[in-house]
Amino acid sequence: MKKLVxxxxxxxxxxxxxxxxxxxxxxxxxxxEYIQVKETPSTQKEVLEFFSFYCPHCYDFEFQYKIPSTxxxxxxxxxxxxxxxxxxxxxxxxxxxxxxALAMALGVEDKVKTPLFExxxxxxxxxxxxxxxxxxxxxxxxxxxxxxINSFAVNGLVNKQTQAVKEFNVRGVPAFYVNEQYxxxxxxxxxxxxxxxxxxxxxxxxxxLVKK
Numbered sequence: 001m002k003k004l005v006x007x008x009x010x011x012x013x014x015x016x017x018x019x020x021x022x023x024x025x026x027x028x029x030x031x032x033e034y035i036q037v038k039e040t041p042s043t044q045k046e047v048l049e050f051f052s053f054y055c056p057h058c059y060d061f062e063f064q065y066k067i068p069s070t071x072x073x074x075x076x077x078x079x080x081x082x083x084x085x086x087x088x089x090x091x092x093x094x095x096x097x098x099x100x101a102l103a104m105a106l107g108v109e110d111k112v113k114t115p116l117f118e119x120x121x122x123x124x125x126x127x128x129x130x131x132x133x134x135x136x137x138x139x140x141x142x143x144x145x146x147x148x149i150n151s152f153a154v155n156g157l158v159n160k161q162t163q164a165v166k167e168f169n170v171r172g173v174p175a176f177y178v179n180e181q182y183x184x185x186x187x188x189x190x191x192x193x194x195x196x197x198x199x200x201x202x203x204x205x206x207x208x209l210v211k212k
């Protein structure tokens with residue numbers, strides 16, 4: 001159901017991209033492009049994306065539109081960009097959440113992100129052994145994987161991701177939160193005339209909210 005709702009939202013957005021005749025280049029508006037979810041911001045300025053390797057829209061955000069990397073590149077040095085995996089999409093979602101925790105612990109996110117996305121999109125991940133093979137094929141040693149996948153540090157990062165999903169009541173992905181105070185509202189950008197305009201406005205909104 002969650003996947004269907006998000007897919008419907010993207011279909012609606014695609015239609016509006018082609019039908020709407022007026023561009024919106026002004027600053028993002030509360031309760032339209034973004035929603036305030038907390039009264040006070042986090043102490044550490046940050047942009048947090050919730051995603052799933054199984055989510056085709058997350059794949060597009062990552063590789064076609066390059067939204068996460070562009071946001072990250074536009075942040076000041078004192079702002080943190082984080083990506084947390086959700087465990088409510090796909091048969092191996094819990095294992096992938098743990099695998100992403102290991103990637104974060106080892107600092108190898110950029111090495112394994114693409115192959116994990118590609119394998120999940122093809123639904124070729126059937127077990128943790130398949131995930132292990134992906135890690136080993138991309139420069140992580142067997143000792144690193146086997147010694148880390150169930151380690152105390154990785155368990156902590158798994159819990160951190162799952163607790164954040166509950167705290168923000170994440171029901172669909174991709175979902176972006178800024179300073180733990182604001183959530184970007186996908187449907188609020190539906191008056192964009194083109195996909196390119198949507199991407200620019202979405203990125204600009206995230207960068208605007210960091211400094212708000």
